[in-house]
Each structure stands twice: as C-alpha cells, then as structure tokens.
Amino acid sequence: MKRFECAEDGTLSAEMLSAYENDGFLVLDHFFSDTDCDKLRERAFQLIEETDITALSSVFSTTAHSHTKDDYFQTSGDKIRFFLESEALTDEGELQFPATESVNKIGHALHDLDPVFNQFSRTEKLNKVAQQIGYADPKLLQSMYIFKSPRIGGEVNCHQDSTFIYTDPLSCTGFWVALEDATVENGCMYALPGEHKGPLKERFHRHDDGELKFTPIDDPEWKTEPVALEAPKGSLVLLHGKLPHLSGANRSDKSRHAYTLHVIDGDCHYPEDNWLVRSADMPLRGFDATSEASV
Numbered sequence: 001m002k003r004f005e006c007a008e009d010g011t012l013s014a015e016m017l018s019a020y021e022n023d024g025f026l027v028l029d030h031f032f033s034d035t036d037c038d039k040l041r042e043r044a045f046q047l048i049e050e051t052d053i054t055a056l057s058s059v060f061s062t063t064a065h066s067h068t069k070d071d072y073f074q075t076s077g078d079k080i081r082f083f084l085e086s087e088a089l090t091d092e093g094e095l096q097f098p099a100t101e102s103v104n105k106i107g108h109a110l111h112d113l114d115p116v117f118n119q120f121s122r123t124e125k126l127n128k129v130a131q132q133i134g135y136a137d138p139k140l141l142q143s144m145y146i147f148k149s150p151r152i153g154g155e156v157n158c159h160q161d162s163t164f165i166y167t168d169p170l171s172c173t174g175f176w177v178a179l180e181d182a183t184v185e186n187g188c189m190y191a192l193p194g195e196h197k198g199p200l201k202e203r204f205h206r207h208d209d210g211e212l213k214f215t216p217i218d219d220p221e222w223k224t225e226p227v228a229l230e231a232p233k234g235s236l237v238l239l240h241g242k243l244p245h246l247s248g249a250n251r252s253d254k255s256r257h258a259y260t261l262h263v264i265d266g267d268c269h270y271p272e273d274n275w276l277v278r279s280a281d282m283p284l285r286g287f288d289a290t291s292e293a294s295v
C-alpha cells in the first residue's frame with residue numbers, strides 16, 4: 001500500500017490523483033499536526049465528561065444493528081450524540097469500564113455544532129483536496145469521532161459509504177483522520193482496492209413503514225483481497241463512496257481514535273428517505289473556515 005504526503009496547502013500530485021482513481025483510497029501522511037489531533041482528542045473526552053453517559057443505552061454495532069431501531073440514533077443526524085460499545089455493558093446493562101473507554105462513537109453533526117470540531121473540519125487545505133478530487137460544491141454532511149477503545153473497540157463490517165450516504169448521482173467521500181497511530185494491532189482500516197469501480201451493493205434508508213433497512217441494489221463479486229490501511233497519527237485517508245472498507249475489533253491495549261467526515265456534493269440530489277436527516281434551520285455548509293459553528 002502506497003502512502004503519500006501532499007503539499008502544505010493541500011495540493012495533490014498527478015501520481016496521488018491517479019492512485020486515488022485506481023485504488024479508491026489515498027493515504028496522506030502528516031496532513032494534520034500532532035497538536036491538532038491532540039486538541040480534538042481532548043475535546044472528545046471533554047464532551048464525554050460533560051455528558052451523563054450512564055443514562056444512555058444506545059449501542060452502536062455494525063454486526064447487530066440494534067441502533068437502527070433507536071430514535072436516539074435515527075434523529076442524531078443534526079446532533080451530538082454518544083453511542084456505546086456493546087462490550088462496555090454488563091449483562092444487566094451497567095457500564096463496566098470508564099466512560100471515556102465505553103463510547104464507540106460520537107456523531108453525527110460535531111462539525112456543525114462544536115467550535116473545536118468546526119475548526120478542525122473546515123480548512124482551506126481540506127477544501128483544496130475536495131476540489132481536486134472533483135467536488136464542485138462540497139458539503140460536510142456527517143462527522144463521527146470513533147474511539148476503537150483498547151480491548152473492546154468493536155469491528156466495523158465491510159461496507160460502502162454511499163450505502164448510508166446516498167445521493168443522485170453518487171457523490172459521497174470519506175475524509176478519515178487518524179488521531180492516533182492506526183495499526184493492524186489496534187484495528188486499522190482495511191479496503192478492497194479498485195472495487196469502487198463496480199456498482200453500489202445496497203442502500204440503507206427509511207422505508208414506508210418508517211424503519212431503517214437495507215435495500216439490495218446489485219450483487220458485486222468482491223474478489224480483491226483487503227489491504228491494511230495502516231495510518232500514522234495525523235494522516236488523512238480519502239475513501240471513495242463505493243470503496244468497500246472495514247476495520248477489525250481492537251483487542252490490543254492501545255486505543256485507535258479517528259475522526260471521519262463524510263462529504264457530498266451540493267449539486268447532487270439528497271433523497272428525503274436517507275437515514276440521516278437534518279432540520280431545515282441547519283443548512284449544509286462547505287469547508288469555508290470563516291463560517292461559525294451554530295452553538
């Protein structure tokens with residue numbers, strides 16, 4: 001797996017653009033400084049400390065999918081909400097680890113609602129990357145702070161991001177940031193290079209009965225072996241919306257914090273039955289660093 005380092009202003013070389021086009025991912029080392037990563041980690045811990053997470057019961061699991069039935073999850077598209085690791089709870093539903101190690105992720109509008117996340121997410125450097133990979137009008141739709149805590153960090157099953165973030169035509173890209181070194185030991189991401197050139201397998205959306213469910217679209221035969229996307233702290237990993245990717249459970253004693261932003265093009269249609277809904281008074285914004293977080 002090839003890793004790159006882009007120019008300080010976010011300019012990508014022809015080789016980087018061609019690697020992204022061929023593989024469907026691009027790993028850019030040292031995109032963010034250690035200080036920026038540490039600031040985000042501290043803010044995430046602070047958000048947890050300010051919240052009574054013992055009162056929460058929404059577990060996020062890409063294998064059990066129990067969260068999809070929770071109103072707490074379904075209405076989290078324009079909020080800051082906390083989802084627990086399934087292994088954080090005892091059989092009686094009590095937390096058995098410290099709060100900061102029990103959360104699977106915080107989502108899904110950190111970038112719009114929290115000033116520290118807003119500042120991290122909206123930079124000219126990120127905007128430049130987005131323009132170069134083809135965005136006419138990039139809009140920041142979803143953000144997630146993923147903890148992958150030591151020993152209990154859950155796996156993320158193989159998926160394409162456009163399954164969850166569907167536009168017509170497809171326009172989703174993941175901007176995934178390693179806030180700590182991500183290695184095979186602590187549950188780094190894996191991807192199936194080149195498989196983004198095939199079709200979208202399924203769509204996850206709100207059905208007529210009000211439930212969030214998957215609808216099959218195609219049946220791609222993914223034959224490519226997954227490659228480990230090991231990424232040192234500060235790396236930005238771009239993930240094409242149709243690229244199948246996954247991450248394993250973290251059984252190591254090191255956490256693997258990451259921050260991911262899912263971007264769509266404002267020129268594309270965003271269907272009303274997508275799972276992620278936002279209130280009309282929180283319009284989508286781009287990477288413009290001068291706009292303020294709403295609270």
Ligand SMILES: O=C(O)CCC(=O)C(=O)O
Binds near residue numbers: 146161188246247
């Ligand atoms: O961080 C991970 O382990 C998975 C993240 C992911 O799948 C995503 O951001 O789309």
